Amino acid sequence: MNNTMDNVNLRAVVLDILLENDKNPGHSNLITGQALSKFQYLPKSQRAFISRLAEGTIERRIEEDWLIDHVSSVSTKKMKPVIRNIMRMSAYQLKYMDSVPVSAVCNEAVKLARKRGFSSLTGFVNGVLRSLARDINNIQYPDKSDFIRYCMIRYSMPEYVVRILMDECGSCTEDVLKGFEKEHRLYIRCNTGLITPGGLKKKLTDEGVTVEDTCVPYAFAISGYDYLADLTSFEEGLFQVQDLSSILAGLAVNPNPGDYVVDVCAAPGGKCLHAAQRGSDITVEARDVSEAKVGLIRDNIERLHMDNVTAKVWDATVKDESLIGKADILICDVPCSGLGILGRKADIRYNASAEKTEALVELQRKILSVCSEYVRPGGYIIYSTCTINSAENEDNVDWFTANYPFETDSIEKDYPMLEKDSLAKGYVQLLPGIDNTDGFFIARLKKKDVE
Numbered sequence: 001m002n003n004t005m006d007n008v009n010l011r012a013v014v015l016d017i018l019l020e021n022d023k024n025p026g027h028s029n030l031i032t033g034q035a036l037s038k039f040q041y042l043p044k045s046q047r048a049f050i051s052r053l054a055e056g057t058i059e060r061r062i063e064e065d066w067l068i069d070h071v072s073s074v075s076t077k078k079m080k081p082v083i084r085n086i087m088r089m090s091a092y093q094l095k096y097m098d099s100v101p102v103s104a105v106c107n108e109a110v111k112l113a114r115k116r117g118f119s120s121l122t123g124f125v126n127g128v129l130r131s132l133a134r135d136i137n138n139i140q141y142p143d144k145s146d147f148i149r150y151c152m153i154r155y156s157m158p159e160y161v162v163r164i165l166m167d168e169c170g171s172c173t174e175d176v177l178k179g180f181e182k183e184h185r186l187y188i189r190c191n192t193g194l195i196t197p198g199g200l201k202k203k204l205t206d207e208g209v210t211v212e213d214t215c216v217p218y219a220f221a222i223s224g225y226d227y228l229a230d231l232t233s234f235e236e237g238l239f240q241v242q243d244l245s246s247i248l249a250g251l252a253v254n255p256n257p258g259d260y261v262v263d264v265c266a267a268p269g270g271k272c273l274h275a276a277q278r279g280s281d282i283t284v285e286a287r288d289v290s291e292a293k294v295g296l297i298r299d300n301i302e303r304l305h306m307d308n309v310t311a312k313v314w315d316a317t318v319k320d321e322s323l324i325g326k327a328d329i330l331i332c333d334v335p336c337s338g339l340g341i342l343g344r345k346a347d348i349r350y351n352a353s354a355e356k357t358e359a360l361v362e363l364q365r366k367i368l369s370v371c372s373e374y375v376r377p378g379g380y381i382i383y384s385t386c387t388i389n390s391a392e393n394e395d396n397v398d399w400f401t402a403n404y405p406f407e408t409d410s411i412e413k414d415y416p417m418l419e420k421d422s423l424a425k426g427y428v429q430l431l432p433g434i435d436n437t438d439g440f441f442i443a444r445l446k447k448k449d450v451e
Contacts (some may be wrong), residue, residue: 093324179433255279267293340439
């Protein structure tokens with residue numbers, strides 16, 4: 001493929017992303033990002049088309065299969081992978097991309113099928129897509145009386161995830177599902193060690209960026225830029241990209257002067273670097289399991305000019321004897337099922353299962369068990385996840401406080417912008433569609449003084 005935009009078939013790029021995702025599920029963001037990195041010379045609009053069509057097709061595949069199967073004599077499950085993905089991406093365009101003409105959707109699908117060696121199926125592809133284009137707005141979805149089935153198809157969500165959300169969210173389940181579908185904004189946290197929030201806002205505006213305030217005075221939502229890394233304010237380390245829910249988690253970290261803060265699952269460094277800004281004369285140590293992850297932290301430390309943060313490779317499940325009793329505050333943002341960020345990572349929903357949740361809970365409890373020894377009496381663990389699942393959240397807090405010398409500590413004063421009864425109990429569950437954030441759980445656990 002020559003590096004001229006005239007020779008780049010955007011839908012062929014998307015098809016390759018979809019096929020690669022079939023082979024390596026669970027990494028769609030990475031796969032899409034790697035594909036886009038090869039086409040940085042394309043106009044922003046064309047890169048956005050690739051990204052939207054790839055991620056959208058992956059995210060909505062349950063609904064796409066439902067629509068296709070209503071007009072096709074062959075079910076999507078029985079189609080060859082290339083044809084199935086061509087049909088899915090075409091269904092997504094017909095349903096969600098009104099600016100793309102029906103003729104373009106059908107003709108490009110036929111061309112792709114022929115180019116990939118399926119000339120004998122071009123008539124089938126064309127016929128099914130023409131029928132779908134004609135009937136797409138008349139295809140009936142399951143009735144709400146069958147709520148699980150309705151949510152599965154309407155929101156393209158596997159049954160296991162729908163049942164979890166119903167258990168956790170009750171009557172708010174559909175509001176949460178709608179929240180996942182809202183536009184996913186990019187949030188940044190001002191590096192207050194280098195610039196004031198007002199100064200950053202002005203500098204970004206001068207660079208042509210649209211800046212909007214949030215409930216956190218030094219956090220903003222930004223849009224209207226092309227390459228983030230090309231912004232002078234980014235190069236100068238004046239802000240850190242960090243989702244709003246993650247920034248909110250940092251509000252539970254209240255270091256005193258001289259405190260030693262440790263983040264055991266720190267990559268890419270948002271929470272530990274936020275902590276480093278929240279106190280004077282404090283020391284922060286960031287850890288993660290691999291050199292690659294720690295490399296991301298070090299890159300951010302350098303770019304943000306943070307001289308009170310160090311990073312090292314360490315597996316959080318392995319006890320470090322040298323750290324026992326040393327930490328005043330320990331940040332424990334554990335690996336989780338990610339059910340709170342389904343709107344940002346398209347394929348998490350398809351990789352969730354009861355078995356994986358059980359394994360994650362075991363891992364989370366192992367990390368908490370090890371970390372319990374690192375905190376001095378009177379110190380704190382800030383426990384967080386990006387999921388909506390009490391098995392990984394409240395149940396872990398209950399288990400931990402029942403088996404280790406810790407108690408929950410009220411975070412009510414740290415979150416004046418939230419109205420949640422649980423804050424006084426020391427934890428909070430943020431929900432998409434309700435709190436205008438990702439799904440996120442935050443708890444503060446205080447180590448009891450030695451009797």
